Amino acid sequence: xxxxxxxxxxxxxxxxxxxxxxxxxxxxxxxxxxxxxxxxxxxxxxxxxxxxxxxxxxxxxxxxxxxxxxxxxxxxxxxxxxxxxxxxxxxxxxxxxxxxxxxxxxxxxxxxxxxxxxxxxxxxxxxxxxxxxxxxxxxxxxxxxxxxxxxxxxxxxxxxxxxxxxxxxxxxxxxxxxxxxxxxxxxxxxxxxxxxxxxxxxxxxxxxxxxxxxxxxxxxxxxxxxxxxxxxxxxxxxxxxxxxxxxxxxxxxxxxxxxxxxxxxxxxxxxxxxxxxxxxxxxxxxxxxxxxxxxxxxxxxxxxxxxxxxxxxxxx
Amino acid sequence: xxxxxxxxxxxxxxxxxxxxxxxxxxxxxxxxxxxxxxxxxxxxxxxxxxxxxxxxxxxxxxxxxxxxxxxxxxxxxxxxxxxxxxxxxxxxxxxxxxxxxxxxxxxxxxxxxxxxxxxxxxxxxxxxxxxxxxxxxxxxxxxxxxxxxxxxxxxxxxxxxxxxxxxxxxxxxxxxxxxxxxxxxxxxxxxxxxxxxxxxxxxxxxxxxxxxxxxxxxxxxxxxxxxxxxxxxxxxxxxxxxxxxxxxxxxxxxxx
Numbered sequence: 359x360x361x362x363x364x365x366x367x368x369x370x371x372x373x374x375x376x377x378x379x380x381x382x383x384x385x386x387x388x389x390x391x392x393x394x395x396x397x398x399x400x401x402x403x404x405x406x407x408x409x410x411x412x413x414x415x416x417x418x419x420x421x422x423x424x425x426x427x428x429x430x431x432x433x434x435x436x437x438x439x440x441x442x443x444x445x446x447x448x449x450x451x452x453x454x455x456x457x458x459x460x461x462x463x464x465x466x467x468x469x470x471x472x473x474x475x476x477x478x479x480x481x482x483x484x485x486x487x488x489x490x491x492x493x494x495x496x497x498x499x500x501x502x503x504x505x506x507x508x509x510x511x512x513x514x515x516x517x518x519x520x521x522x523x524x525x526x527x528x529x530x531x532x533x534x535x536x537x538x539x540x541x542x543x544x545x546x547x548x549x550x551x552x553x554x555x556x557x558x559x560x561x562x563x564x565x566x567x568x569x570x571x572x573x574x575x576x577x578x579x580x581x582x583x584x585x586x587x588x589x590x591x592x593x594x595x596x597x598x599x600x601x602x603x604x605x606x607x608x609x610x611x612x613x614x615x616x617x618x619x620x621x622x623x624x625x626x627x628x629x630x631x632x633x634x635x636x637x638x639x640x641x642x643x644x645x646x647x648x649x650x651x652x653x654x655x656x657x658x659x660x661x662x663x664x665x666x667x668x669x670x671x672x673x674x
Numbered sequence: 675x676x677x678x679x680x681x682x683x684x685x686x687x688x689x690x691x692x693x694x695x696x697x698x699x700x701x702x703x704x705x706x707x708x709x710x711x712x713x714x715x716x717x718x719x720x721x722x723x724x725x726x727x728x729x730x731x732x733x734x735x736x737x738x739x740x741x742x743x744x745x746x747x748x749x750x751x752x753x754x755x756x757x758x759x760x761x762x763x764x765x766x767x768x769x770x771x772x773x774x775x776x777x778x779x780x781x782x783x784x785x786x787x788x789x790x791x792x793x794x795x796x797x798x799x800x801x802x803x804x805x806x807x808x809x810x811x812x813x814x815x816x817x818x819x820x821x822x823x824x825x826x827x828x829x830x831x832x833x834x835x836x837x838x839x840x841x842x843x844x845x846x847x848x849x850x851x852x853x854x855x856x857x858x859x860x861x862x863x864x865x866x867x868x869x870x871x872x873x874x875x876x877x878x879x880x881x882x883x884x885x886x887x888x889x890x891x892x893x894x895x896x897x898x899x900x901x902x903x904x905x906x907x908x909x910x911x912x913x914x915x916x917x918x919x920x921x922x923x924x925x926x927x928x929x930x
Contacts, residue, residue: 411711418706422699425921425930426746427732430702431725437705438718445711483921483930533930540928649707657709659835660771663828670827 368392379580384510387453395579396454398572399509402581403451404461409473410444411465415649416480416642417489425483432529433486439522446519450511466651474632475562477640484537484544484551490530492559492597498523499593500563508580531600538604545605552601553609560624561632563590569629594622676739682859683797684738686866688748689758689903691731695749696911697763697781698724699918701774709771716817720778723810730803737799750922754912755905762846764911772825772836776843779818783879784850785811787872796864819883826887833888840884841892848898850876 365371372392375385385391414437421437424430448458464470475493480486498520505516537548567573567585576582584592594613601608612625634640676684702721708714732745763781767774789811792804825836851869860866884891901907921930 414706414714421702421705422917423920425750425928427695427725427729427749429930431722431729434702434705434718434722434725438715438722441706441711441714441718445715448711536930540930541925543925544928653707653709656707656769657713657771659829659831660709660713660825663825663832666832667824667828 376578379508379578383508384513385508386510394575395581398576398579399512399581400451400454400456402576403447403454403512404456404464405471405473407444407447407451407461408465408470409476410440410447412472412476412646412650413493414440414444415646416476416478417486419480420483420486423483424486429533436490436526436529439526443515443519443522446515447512450515453511462654466647466654468638468647471636472646473562474635474640475558476646477635477642478554478558479642482547482551484534484547485555487530487533487537487548488551488555490526490528491534491600492530492555493562494523494526494530495597496559496562496593498527499589499596503583503589506583531604534606535604538606549606552606556609557627557631558635560590560594560627561629561635563587563593565629565632591621594624598622679859679863680738682856683865684735685758685856686860687731687735687738687800691728691735691745691748692757692759693763693781693902694724694731695728696757696759696914697777698722698728699914700763700765700767701778703767704769704774707769713771717774720814720817723807723814727803727807727810730806734799734803746922750919751926754907754915757905757907757911757915758902759907760846760849760902761899761908762843762849764908764914765843765846766910770835770839772821772832773839773842775818775821775825776836776839778814779822779883780843780847780880781850782811782815782818783876784847786815787876787879788867788869791867791872795866800865815879822883822889823887826884826889836887837889840889844892845895845898849900849902852900852903854903 371390375390375392375395379385385395417433417437417440421430421433424433448461451461452458461470465472475496480489501516501520501523505513505520507513507516534548534551537544564570564586566587570586573582573585577585598608598613610625612623614623616623635643638644698721701717701724704717705714705721708717728749729745732748735748736743736745760781762777765777767777786808789804789808793801793808795801795804822836825832827833851873853869857866857869861868881891899908922928
């Protein structure tokens with residue numbers, strides 16, 4: 359049945375919608391969609407956009423202290439990319455019927471979530487390497503799959519963003535690789551970053567699917583194509599060898615290759631910590647919200663002026 | 675041993691590179707904190723351009739010195755008295771967007787005219803670097819100039835704020851045109867050009883934008899700060915360097 363079938367019966371429409379998704383159709387903004395599909399996507403996409411924007415803060419923290427001109431330029435370009443991703447995903451999310459300004463208001467009011475990982479502090483230069491390699495690495499695993507999701511604007515945004523994230527991932531790994539072949543102090547700096555970022559990076563995939571309230575619907579609608587646990591495993595499998603190649607130790611005594619499953623077994627994730635962080639009690643939750651609010655408040659007069667000037671030019 | 679001409683050329687390159695780098699360092703403080711996301715992207719772009727310019731001129735300076743120095747040695751292992759940037763670019767922006775745009779505009783107009791002349795330099799590396807840089811600076815001037823107009827002719831508050839920025843920055847513009855015997859030697863050799871020769875053009879450029887922005891150039895200034903050419907900086911500068919140089923200074927043997 360056609361997805362835009364002319365009928366007033368919502369359940370009939372929804373059946374047609376589900377069928378067309380099963381048949382692999384990509385949903386576009388003007389197609390009919392169940393309200394819940396729209397809401398879930400809007401939630402995911404706005405959270406994703408917020409994550410890009412909030413993610414600029416921990417990395418931006420090291421721009422003025424980057425240890426070489428090349429590193430400084432690369433880091434600025436990387437953080438600039440994240441701003442671009444934010445813009446791009448906000449625009450894609452707007453196709454679902456909410457303005458960027460409204461989404462940002464939700465973020466500033468502390469009502470919207472963003473990736474829990476950005477509530478951890480960047481306290482050394484090696485953290486910039488760890489974010490690029492582990493955090494962007496985890497994001498790539500997520501986003502490569504999202505690039506095949508059922509909503510057209512989101513999947514196209516992901517395709518484009520993944521290309522840039524791959525560069526970010528490589529530059530992060532390169533930072534750590536340089537540290538690991540450097541002085542004792544540099545090696546210690548890299549290992550310390552690894553110890554602090556590994557577990558939070560694994561938490562980025564979200565709680566185990568048994569605990570993930572939205573998973574079933576999202577899987578049915580092909581917004582998600584794999585479970586959180588599948589993606590986490592995929593990330594671990596591809597990352598362990600990269601760590602070994604540069605001599606970084608993964609801070610998990612239970613990490614072990616399992617010949618039978620052809621995957622790495624790994625230790626228990628501290629989900630208490632995860633829920634603490636997403637509920638606002640991570641080391642930097644308050645700071646990040648304050649930083650975004652300060653930038654917004656501090657820029658109010660600039661936005662007002664631009665608006666007033668545009669109005670004047672319109673009437674003149 | 676460098677010849678006198680090479681010494682002058684080396685110093686000339688460091689002056690341009692230092693100015694671009696320190697300006698970039700200030701602008702990059704904005705990344706993640708801009709008034710709108712689009713401006714975050716624009717300011718990052720400007721900072722990247724300026725770092726690119728600094729790297730180009732540092733690299734040429736190192737080539738002239740020919741003793742194994744690199745761009746990073748200049749940027750991270752010199753002290754306050756060795757930096758040659760103009761005082762204006764090192765002034766803290768304190769997250770005042772109007773101040774940042776005014777600074778970018780005033781310095782940008784100067785850089786535009788300087789690079790336009792340097793494109794005719796008899797030194798091919800200088801003319802090449804100038805040709806690359808002027809494309810970027812053209813954009814900076816347009817972008818910052820647009821904002822100066824918007825803020826000047828925006829709201830009462832934005833007008834007052836950006837007029838204050840102009841009042842504060844204007845006395846520092848005199849230093850942009852300073853030159854000494856280094857310049858004289860390079861001018862004689864057709865490598866550089868007299869900055870005074872485009873001063874009136876610069877004044878015209880900025881005055882036109884200020885007219886559109888309904889801003890007025892402050893009169894009766896009696897003090898015109900100076901010192902960059904001799905490495906005598908403001909009190910703010912040491913903090914900027916301390917932050918920028920901290921890692922290479924703390925771990926002098928490390929490669930990053």
